[in-house]
Amino acid sequence: MKIVSKAVSLAMVTLIIFISISTTNINTYACLNLSSNNRNVVNAAVIFFRMDDPFTMKTAESLENIAKDNKNNIKFTFFDPKNNIAVQNEMLDSVVKSNYDLIILYLSNNKQDVVADVINRVKTKNKPLILMNIPTDVISNVYNLYNKIAFVTPDSKKAGVAEGKIIADLWNSNKMDIDKNRDNVLQYVLLQGPTNDPQVVDRSKYAISTINDSGIKTEQLIAINAGWYKDLAKDSIESLFLKYSDQIEAIISNNDAMAIGAIEALQKYGYNTGDKSRNIAVVGIDGLQEAIDLIDKGSMSGTVIQDSNVLAEVLYNVGMNLYNNLNPIENTNYQIENREIIIPYPYDVYTGKLNNQ
Structure with a gap:
C-alpha cells in the first residue's frame, strides 16, 4: 500500500508540474503573440553624429516632447557615436539587427560610397530610413537604391x-x-x-x-x-x-x-x-x-x-509616413527640391530685445 501511495503521490506531483509548465508556456506565448500582433507604437532609432552639440540636444528634446504627446504612436531611442565613424557604424549595425521600425540618421561622413553602403545595409531589413544633410550630388546618385528612404535638409x-x-x-x-x-x-x-x-x-x-x-x-x-x-x-x-x-x-x-x-x-x-x-x-x-x-x-x-521643434516635426511626420508606406510628404506642406525634403525653418533673426519687439 505504501508503494502504491507513493506512486500515486509521485504521479500527482508530476501532473502538477506538467500543468504548471504548460500554463506558463501558454501564458508566455499569449503575451508575446499579443505584443507582436497588436503593437502600433513605432520604435524609432535616432543616430546623430554627436549628441553633445547644443542644437542637437535641443532637437532630441523636441523629439522627446513629440513622443510624450504621441505616446501611442512613436518612441524615440537616441544613440551617441561621439562623432566617431567606427562607433556610428557599430551602432547602425546593432540598430538594423534590432527591433526598430524606423531609423533616423545624421552621418558623420556623407561621401557617396558611405551613404550608399548605409542605404544598402538598412535595405536588407526593409526598414524606413531618414538621412539628414546629405549633399545634393550624392543624393542624385543614391536615391534610387531604396524606396523607403527620405532625405531631409535645411535651406542653408x-x-x-x-x-x-x-x-x-x-x-x-x-x-x-x-x-x-x-x-x-x-x-x-x-x-x-x-x-x-x-x-x-x-x-x-x-x-x-x-x-x-x-x-x-x-x-x-x-x-x-x-x-x-x-x-x-x-x-x-x-x-x-x-x-x-x-x-x-x-x-x-x-x-x-x-x-x-x-x-x-x-x-x-x-x-x-x-x-x-x-x-x-x-x-x-x-x-x-x-x-x-x-x-x-x-x-x-x-x-x-x-527652431528645433520645426525639425522634430519634420522627422516625426516624414518618419510616420514612411512607416505607413505613404509618400514621405503626405498630408504635409513640405516642399521637395532635388529629391530633398526642405525643413521649413522661418529663419527669423534675433538682435536684441529692443530690436525684436
Whole structure:
C-alpha cells in the first residue's frame, strides 16, 4: 500500500508540474503573440553624429516632447557615436539587427560610397530610413537604391542670407563702431563647421555674398574649421587674436556654439564685455538660449533662429509616413527640391530685445 501511495503521490506531483509548465508556456506565448500582433507604437532609432552639440540636444528634446504627446504612436531611442565613424557604424549595425521600425540618421561622413553602403545595409531589413544633410550630388546618385528612404535638409542658403543681413544692417546703422580702421572694408574671421557638411558651404557663401550685395566691401582675414565645436572655436580665436586683434571687425560663425566660444575668447582679452570701443561684431546661427542671453547683454550681435521643434516635426511626420508606406510628404506642406525634403525653418533673426519687439 505504501508503494502504491507513493506512486500515486509521485504521479500527482508530476501532473502538477506538467500543468504548471504548460500554463506558463501558454501564458508566455499569449503575451508575446499579443505584443507582436497588436503593437502600433513605432520604435524609432535616432543616430546623430554627436549628441553633445547644443542644437542637437535641443532637437532630441523636441523629439522627446513629440513622443510624450504621441505616446501611442512613436518612441524615440537616441544613440551617441561621439562623432566617431567606427562607433556610428557599430551602432547602425546593432540598430538594423534590432527591433526598430524606423531609423533616423545624421552621418558623420556623407561621401557617396558611405551613404550608399548605409542605404544598402538598412535595405536588407526593409526598414524606413531618414538621412539628414546629405549633399545634393550624392543624393542624385543614391536615391534610387531604396524606396523607403527620405532625405531631409535645411535651406542653408536662407540661413546664410539671414546672417549676412544681420551684419549688413549693423554696418549700415553703426558703421563707425564696426569699421575700426576707417578703410570702408569689413575685415572678418569666418568660423566654419565640417567642410563635408553642405550646410557649411551655403551658410558661409551666402552670408558673405549678402554682405557684398548690400554694397559692403569685405576682406576675409582667415577661415577656421572649428567643426561646430565651441571649445575649438574658443581655442582658435584665443591663439589667433594676438595676430589679428587690431584687424578683426566681425566674426561670422556657421553656428551659435562656435560664436559663443569666440566670445569667451574675446572676453579673455577684455573685448565684448559692454565697452562699445572694445567690441567685435559676432553673429551665429541656431537661436540658442545662451546666444540670445549674450545678445541681450550686448556681447553678441545677432543670431539666425533655427527652431528645433520645426525639425522634430519634420522627422516625426516624414518618419510616420514612411512607416505607413505613404509618400514621405503626405498630408504635409513640405516642399521637395532635388529629391530633398526642405525643413521649413522661418529663419527669423534675433538682435536684441529692443530690436525684436
